[in-house]
Amino acid sequence: MLLFYAILFIIPSLIYGQYECNVRETEYGRVCVCNSTYCDIVPPLETLLSGHYQLYSTSKSSPGFSSVTGSFPTESSSSATVTITVGNVSDTLQTIIGFGGAFTDSFGINLLSLPDDVQQKLLYSYFGQNGIQYNLGRVPIGGTDFSTRPYTYSDDDLDTFELQSEDYSYKIPVIQKALGFNSNIRLFASPWSSPASTKTSNSITISGELKDEYSQWWADYHIKFLKAYEENNITFWGLTTQNEAFDGFLSVNIPNIKYTAARMVTWIKDFLGPTIRNSSYSDLKIITHDDNRAVLPYLNWFVLSDDDALNYIDGIGLHWYSDILIPPSSIEFAKSDKKDLFILGTEACNGYIRILGIHAVELGSWLRGMNYLNNILDDLSYNVTGWTDWNLALDESGGPTYIDNNVDAPIIVNSSSGEFYKQPMFYVMGHFSKFVVPDSARVVSSASNDKVKSMVFKRPDGKIVVTISNASANDITVEIDIEGVSGVINIAGHSVNTFLYKA
Template sequence: MKLWMCCIVITLTVLVQVSSADDKPCVPRRFDQDSVVCVCNSTYCDTIEGIESKQRPSNPIPYWYSYTSSKAGDRLSYKFGGFTTTASSQILFTVANTTNTTIMGFGGAFTDAATMTMKTLSDDARTNLIKSYYSPQGIEYNFGRIPMASCDFSNRIYSYDDHDGDMTLEKFSLVDEDLKYKIPTIKDAMSVSRRKVSLFGSPWSSPYWMKTNNNMTGKGTLKGEVDGDYYKTWANYFVKFLQAYKEQGLELWGLTAQNEPTDGGYTDFSFQCLGWTPQTQAIFIANSLGPALEAAGFGDIKLMILDDNRALIQYWSDIVLKNLEAAKYVSGIAVHWYLDLIIPPSIIDEAYNEFGDDYFFLNTEACEQDLVNLKNSVKLGNWYNGEHYFTDIMQDLKHGIAGWVDWNLALDMNGGPNWANNFADSPIIVNADADEFYKQPMFYAMAHYSKFVEPGSKVVSYESNVSKTSGVDAIFFVRDNGYFTANFVNINEDPLDISIKDPTVYGYVNIEIPARSFVTVTWWSNTEFE
């Protein structure tokens, strides 16, 4: 224990101060929902530097720092205070010394829709949007997902080789959507980031002429035998994609073998898809995709399987990863969030307990939609959507998921563009007519993780006397430098006082978790971990 920790006066006074200084506050605006959005334009956007930029108190006593976002309108509001000698609340969280999952990070997708929508802004407003996600003044995403050619969030259906019968892919080429929109946006994001941005690609469909129904939409698989010519050509399509992006100055970190491989099994599926079973995916990876990547010098690519809802995680992993020839090319298991409200996280535990030592688990897609009326999906200022994001991330990270990648980085006021009219909400909505954009509660839900839970942080165990029905929940993390971060959520309509005990620090953190809020608390610890 540090000497100064032994010398703290027993009557330590709490000091709490609202940050002045460096961070630019949210400019709130209320639409027709229960909370606010933060408005940004070409000349102004709220920023968040993080605790590294804050002036440290001069006293040698242990301090905590907090950031709060709430339905009432707080957006990453900063405070700091001192540890106190007694716990002021009956709700107590005590930090333990066992670490679990190592965090890989957080991010979003550079879809056609997102990058084209950003381009409708003036240059300065677009720059503020990109900085909001990736810069040190923003929430510091470190992942970016790239659709390989078109998906529903495109203006049209296309592949990189729409020339029937081009089995050697001689006419493969990137298109305007890549060259004018996705690639420039990715480069701009990487240029403002101080963190390494890991990019991964995901295919929605092969070219129409490779697919059994001769259509990039609707039910269909690759033509021919699973180990046949079309499967070899499709594997080379991945290689061509990686090579083309590398020629543009972007080296990808990873790939998913197929976006939502079960979609291609549904008759008349409404947007781009390609059907796989775990059995066919295993054979494809073992005999075609894995060898093709390795032969082309991309053997280090982090290849992920599944890329679909958690309901399939145990079944899919059990088949693909027990094919040893396929498994040697696989690094991770990708999941989507769309059935999380009805599929319990225990299904992740089953797969994690069996495969977690050898493969990472990553959430690779999430979005909010009004499934009754898709044209009504954009809900500016809806607090529940933010809570849904925050609590789902918390649940995933508690059960072995190492990171969480959102869907579209930005969409227009209608929740598009989307050629299939499959509109959705997004953490940032762009109003091109006004040359401004709106940061939703979902954006700040992501921020409480992506900004303060750095890649390499570890999930830490804790004990609590709070009941599962209390409406408050928490997750704890630690960095290599000894900083603890705790994220709390309160879904109640009333505030709650809580206390935190770190056995290596004298005293308690006593803090209020406001009604309907997210709170991040961080402090320095002496804990030695198992």
């Protein structure tokens, strides 16, 4: 029996790798390389005794996860660069839903381009026990710009509904494998476009509204999608009302349906909401907006002010593409004084601002990892409950995408060499998804200055998590004071760190 348990303990390391990053220098920084023979995993969380801590670190010069342990209290240091104080660990704010990414066609295509054993390593890196344990997954309803063609499930005949080859090749089997590593993934579905004939533009990609006579048909279409995936043993936690409804007002060639705020109110209260609530999927979380900060005022003035629509809404989805212009304080527009709604980040990626000469993929970029970190912390500071990345993996050009909308991803696949690269973005996401587990609560905290960015959480198991980033090039000393018990830790320059403490 002891041998059996010993084998169980070492199997993940034998199959998926060891803790150290297999570092490769790139033009833009450093990545961790995974292939048939090696892939780094996360050092296991120790069983901490009271007063003990474990510190996980990722830095610009040392990618991957490193881990050290220690105990509090330690001798207070008057030379500490910054002090992070938690007065009462029961003084909590929002509850965390989770962190994850999207199961796009492009992700499936890239995953399947790798040898079978490397495919397993990639999925394990995201979802496995010794991976970063993503627990959120976004699933497109039909095709997106990260497909090889525009498509829906009723393109040839509106009286039929058929999942496409992309579902059976790139989405369903991949999601099933991910669920094999983590059965607690919360999946949420997002629609891009209805069939061309149901839109005023008669095109999936050209801007167009849903024709009024197809409103109920389109609501029923969502039920058919949920049922089709359920027949393949995939169930959903949530559903967004429309991916970026305001894309329809732009010439972007992305599959779309254009909704004014007033039309979105009608769609929710008269069609989608009643159809979902009167179906066998009545417990599904309905997430509206699924769009950028820039158009949040319209959400507040129209959708959230309509009591009938609000009755069906559970949460608000946020994309990050206007965040470089719109401050996080705008998230206040996503709040209602009539109903407690969760706010969830539902899409983000780097490399999308091509007009500025930025490359779609900048392999190993530490700056792009910090973009993720800062945006997550900004969002969470305004009571956002989680954050969902866009494509889980892309190729070296940032695709495939049939409209050449190439962007970056936390994992980049090199199919010709049978390997993939974990970027700093991957490890930044892991500092949240791995340690700030679902149902953790953000804790009120303060810092003595702005030398670091920090945030504190209390996990369901009682451990305290302190996320700390150091944007400077210099190592610093940080004092952490938790309800009067304090200690000092050293934080490397250009690093992100997770401090876990057992009170």
